[in-house]
Amino acid sequence: MATNVSGPIQAVVFDLDDTLYLQETFLDAAWNVVAEEAARGSDVDAARWRERLTYFSDLGSDKGGIIDRAVAELAPRVLIADLVDTFKSFRPVSLDLMPGVRESLAQLRANVPIGLITDGDVEIQMAKLSALGLTDSFDVVVLSDQAGREFRKPSPAPFLQALDALGLEAPNVVYVGDRPDKDVLGAHGVGMRAYRVRTGEYRATEGEIPPWREASNVVEAISELLGLIGS
Numbered sequence: 001m002a003t004n005v006s007g008p009i010q011a012v013v014f015d016l017d018d019t020l021y022l023q024e025t026f027l028d029a030a031w032n033v034v035a036e037e038a039a040r041g042s043d044v045d046a047a048r049w050r051e052r053l054t055y056f057s058d059l060g061s062d063k064g065g066i067i068d069r070a071v072a073e074l075a076p077r078v079l080i081a082d083l084v085d086t087f088k089s090f091r092p093v094s095l096d097l098m099p100g101v102r103e104s105l106a107q108l109r110a111n112v113p114i115g116l117i118t119d120g121d122v123e124i125q126m127a128k129l130s131a132l133g134l135t136d137s138f139d140v141v142v143l144s145d146q147a148g149r150e151f152r153k154p155s156p157a158p159f160l161q162a163l164d165a166l167g168l169e170a171p172n173v174v175y176v177g178d179r180p181d182k183d184v185l186g187a188h189g190v191g192m193r194a195y196r197v198r199t200g201e202y203r204a205t206e207g208e209i210p211p212w213r214e215a216s217n218v219v220e221a222i223s224e225l226l227g228l229i230g231s
Contacts, residue, residue, distance in 0.1 A: 013115035015177030018200025030090045037086045042075035095131040100219040115140035119152040140165040154186030180207020
Protein backbone atom coordinates (compact mmCIF):
# COMPACT_ATOMS: atom_id res chain seq x y z
CA MET A 1 0.00 0.00 0.00
CA ALA A 2 1.41 3.39 -0.94
CA THR A 3 1.86 5.87 1.88
CA ASN A 4 0.37 9.34 1.52
CA VAL A 5 2.95 11.78 2.91
CA SER A 6 1.10 15.01 2.25
CA GLY A 7 -1.42 15.07 5.13
CA PRO A 8 -0.91 16.56 8.58
CA ILE A 9 0.66 14.44 11.31
CA GLN A 10 -2.06 13.93 13.91
CA ALA A 11 -0.44 11.21 16.06
CA VAL A 12 2.83 9.32 16.47
CA VAL A 13 3.08 5.67 17.51
CA PHE A 14 6.27 3.99 18.72
CA ASP A 15 7.87 0.59 18.94
CA LEU A 16 9.37 -0.25 22.36
CA ASP A 17 12.36 -2.64 22.25
CA ASP A 18 15.51 -1.11 20.72
CA THR A 19 13.56 2.05 19.88
CA LEU A 20 12.95 3.69 23.26
CA TYR A 21 15.52 1.67 25.21
CA LEU A 22 18.17 -0.92 24.32
CA GLN A 23 16.73 -4.41 24.62
CA GLU A 24 20.15 -5.86 25.43
CA THR A 25 19.91 -4.26 28.87
CA PHE A 26 16.80 -6.32 29.62
CA LEU A 27 18.25 -9.49 28.10
CA ASP A 28 21.56 -9.15 29.98
CA ALA A 29 19.71 -8.95 33.29
CA ALA A 30 17.41 -11.85 32.35
CA TRP A 31 20.30 -14.06 31.26
CA ASN A 32 22.03 -13.41 34.58
CA VAL A 33 19.01 -14.80 36.43
CA VAL A 34 18.70 -17.77 34.08
CA ALA A 35 22.44 -18.50 34.40
CA GLU A 36 22.24 -18.58 38.19
CA GLU A 37 19.33 -21.02 38.03
CA ALA A 38 21.13 -23.19 35.45
CA ALA A 39 24.28 -23.29 37.59
CA ARG A 40 22.29 -24.57 40.56
CA GLY A 41 21.12 -27.54 38.52
CA SER A 42 24.40 -28.42 36.82
CA ASP A 43 28.16 -28.69 37.23
CA VAL A 44 28.68 -25.62 35.01
CA ASP A 45 29.23 -22.30 36.73
CA ALA A 46 26.99 -19.27 36.20
CA ALA A 47 29.66 -17.30 34.34
CA ARG A 48 29.91 -19.98 31.66
CA TRP A 49 26.10 -20.16 31.36
CA ARG A 50 25.93 -16.37 31.01
CA GLU A 51 28.58 -16.39 28.29
CA ARG A 52 26.78 -19.00 26.18
CA LEU A 53 23.30 -17.57 26.70
CA THR A 54 24.57 -14.15 25.63
CA TYR A 55 26.42 -15.66 22.69
CA PHE A 56 23.33 -17.41 21.31
CA SER A 57 21.19 -14.34 22.02
CA ASP A 58 23.61 -12.15 20.09
CA LEU A 59 23.23 -14.42 17.06
CA GLY A 60 19.65 -13.13 16.83
CA SER A 61 17.35 -12.71 19.81
CA ASP A 62 14.31 -13.19 17.56
CA LYS A 63 15.32 -16.65 16.41
CA GLY A 64 14.39 -18.38 19.66
CA GLY A 65 15.93 -21.55 21.02
CA ILE A 66 18.57 -19.60 22.96
CA ILE A 67 18.16 -21.58 26.17
CA ASP A 68 17.77 -24.84 24.22
CA ARG A 69 21.09 -24.34 22.45
CA ALA A 70 22.93 -23.39 25.62
CA VAL A 71 21.59 -26.46 27.44
CA ALA A 72 22.46 -28.78 24.55
CA GLU A 73 26.04 -27.50 24.61
CA LEU A 74 26.68 -27.28 28.33
CA ALA A 75 24.44 -29.65 30.28
CA PRO A 76 21.88 -31.70 28.31
CA ARG A 77 20.31 -33.08 31.49
CA VAL A 78 19.18 -29.66 32.68
CA LEU A 79 15.44 -29.18 32.25
CA ILE A 80 14.94 -26.56 29.55
CA ALA A 81 11.36 -25.88 30.66
CA ASP A 82 12.55 -24.78 34.11
CA LEU A 83 14.98 -22.26 32.62
CA VAL A 84 12.35 -20.98 30.19
CA ASP A 85 10.02 -20.44 33.15
CA THR A 86 12.81 -18.56 34.94
CA PHE A 87 13.25 -16.29 31.93
CA LYS A 88 9.51 -15.68 31.55
CA SER A 89 9.10 -14.88 35.23
CA PHE A 90 11.96 -12.37 35.31
CA ARG A 91 10.78 -8.85 36.08
CA PRO A 92 13.35 -6.04 35.96
CA VAL A 93 13.29 -3.56 38.82
CA SER A 94 14.40 -0.74 36.53
CA LEU A 95 15.50 -0.15 32.96
CA ASP A 96 17.04 2.94 31.42
CA LEU A 97 15.53 4.77 28.49
CA MET A 98 17.89 6.08 25.86
CA PRO A 99 19.13 9.57 26.81
CA GLY A 100 16.53 12.28 26.30
CA VAL A 101 13.67 9.93 25.43
CA ARG A 102 11.43 10.73 28.40
CA GLU A 103 11.58 14.47 27.84
CA SER A 104 11.14 14.11 24.08
CA LEU A 105 8.07 11.91 24.46
CA ALA A 106 6.49 14.38 26.88
CA GLN A 107 7.15 17.26 24.51
CA LEU A 108 5.66 15.35 21.58
CA ARG A 109 2.61 14.30 23.61
CA ALA A 110 1.93 17.94 24.41
CA ASN A 111 1.37 18.44 20.67
CA VAL A 112 -0.27 15.21 19.43
CA PRO A 113 -1.48 11.91 20.90
CA ILE A 114 1.21 9.24 21.10
CA GLY A 115 0.90 5.47 21.14
CA LEU A 116 2.89 2.27 21.48
CA ILE A 117 2.81 -1.07 19.64
CA THR A 118 4.98 -3.84 21.04
CA ASP A 119 5.41 -7.57 20.44
CA GLY A 120 6.25 -10.11 23.13
CA ASP A 121 4.87 -11.84 26.18
CA VAL A 122 2.21 -9.49 27.56
CA GLU A 123 3.32 -9.63 31.19
CA ILE A 124 6.98 -9.14 30.27
CA GLN A 125 6.23 -6.17 28.03
CA MET A 126 4.08 -4.56 30.73
CA ALA A 127 6.88 -5.15 33.25
CA LYS A 128 9.30 -3.41 30.89
CA LEU A 129 7.00 -0.39 30.65
CA SER A 130 6.84 -0.23 34.44
CA ALA A 131 10.61 -0.60 34.82
CA LEU A 132 11.13 2.17 32.27
CA GLY A 133 8.61 4.44 34.00
CA LEU A 134 6.41 4.56 30.89
CA THR A 135 3.20 3.01 32.21
CA ASP A 136 1.20 6.22 31.81
CA SER A 137 3.21 7.82 29.01
CA PHE A 138 1.01 6.87 26.03
CA ASP A 139 -2.53 7.57 24.93
CA VAL A 140 -2.78 4.14 23.30
CA VAL A 141 -0.87 0.92 24.07
CA VAL A 142 -1.24 -2.14 21.84
CA LEU A 143 0.28 -5.42 23.04
CA SER A 144 0.11 -7.60 19.95
CA ASP A 145 0.44 -10.86 21.86
CA GLN A 146 -2.92 -10.25 23.54
CA ALA A 147 -4.44 -11.29 20.21
CA GLY A 148 -1.89 -14.07 19.65
CA ARG A 149 1.70 -14.44 18.51
CA GLU A 150 0.50 -14.75 14.92
CA PHE A 151 -0.54 -11.09 15.11
CA ARG A 152 2.92 -9.77 15.88
CA LYS A 153 4.34 -7.12 13.56
CA PRO A 154 4.40 -6.89 10.56
CA SER A 155 0.82 -8.19 10.78
CA PRO A 156 -1.55 -5.32 10.06
CA ALA A 157 -3.63 -6.21 13.12
CA PRO A 158 -1.77 -4.25 15.84
CA PHE A 159 -1.35 -1.22 13.57
CA LEU A 160 -5.06 -1.21 12.73
CA GLN A 161 -5.90 -1.61 16.41
CA ALA A 162 -3.82 1.44 17.26
CA LEU A 163 -5.42 3.48 14.49
CA ASP A 164 -8.88 2.48 15.67
CA ALA A 165 -8.07 3.45 19.25
CA LEU A 166 -6.71 6.80 18.10
CA GLY A 167 -9.69 7.37 15.81
CA LEU A 168 -7.39 8.47 13.00
CA GLU A 169 -6.67 7.53 9.38
CA ALA A 170 -3.38 5.82 8.59
CA PRO A 171 -1.86 8.59 6.43
CA ASN A 172 -2.09 11.00 9.37
CA VAL A 173 -0.15 8.76 11.76
CA VAL A 174 3.62 8.20 11.88
CA TYR A 175 5.05 4.95 13.23
CA VAL A 176 8.57 5.04 14.67
CA GLY A 177 10.58 1.83 15.04
CA ASP A 178 13.96 0.20 14.54
CA ARG A 179 13.23 -2.91 12.49
CA PRO A 180 12.76 -2.83 8.73
CA ASP A 181 11.08 -6.25 8.62
CA LYS A 182 8.57 -5.52 11.38
CA ASP A 183 8.20 -1.79 11.93
CA VAL A 184 8.76 -0.30 8.49
CA LEU A 185 7.03 -3.12 6.61
CA GLY A 186 4.09 -3.30 9.01
CA ALA A 187 3.44 0.44 9.10
CA HIS A 188 3.81 0.77 5.34
CA GLY A 189 1.41 -2.11 4.84
CA VAL A 190 -1.49 -0.23 6.43
CA GLY A 191 -0.60 3.16 4.94
CA MET A 192 1.14 4.75 7.92
CA ARG A 193 4.32 6.74 7.52
CA ALA A 194 7.25 4.64 8.74
CA TYR A 195 10.08 6.50 10.49
CA ARG A 196 13.03 4.22 11.08
CA VAL A 197 15.60 4.72 13.84
CA ARG A 198 19.02 3.09 13.56
CA THR A 199 19.40 1.76 17.09
CA GLY A 200 19.76 -1.64 18.70
CA GLU A 201 20.31 -5.12 17.35
CA TYR A 202 19.02 -4.42 13.82
CA ARG A 203 20.53 -0.98 13.30
CA ALA A 204 22.65 -2.12 10.34
CA THR A 205 20.00 -4.33 8.72
CA GLU A 206 18.59 -3.09 5.45
CA GLY A 207 14.95 -3.62 4.51
CA GLU A 208 12.92 -4.46 1.46
CA ILE A 209 11.27 -1.05 1.26
CA PRO A 210 12.63 2.37 2.23
CA PRO A 211 11.14 4.15 5.24
CA TRP A 212 9.44 7.53 4.93
CA ARG A 213 12.22 9.04 7.04
CA GLU A 214 15.22 7.81 9.01
CA ALA A 215 17.25 9.01 12.00
CA SER A 216 20.12 7.76 14.12
CA ASN A 217 17.95 7.63 17.24
CA VAL A 218 14.43 8.31 18.49
CA VAL A 219 15.22 11.68 20.08
CA GLU A 220 16.47 12.92 16.72
CA ALA A 221 13.33 11.54 15.07
CA ILE A 222 11.02 13.24 17.57
CA SER A 223 12.83 16.55 17.08
CA GLU A 224 12.20 16.39 13.35
CA LEU A 225 8.59 15.33 13.85
CA LEU A 226 7.98 18.27 16.17
CA GLY A 227 9.19 20.58 13.43
CA LEU A 228 6.90 18.94 10.89
CA ILE A 229 3.90 19.08 13.22
CA GLY A 230 4.47 22.74 13.90
CA SER A 231 5.00 23.70 10.27
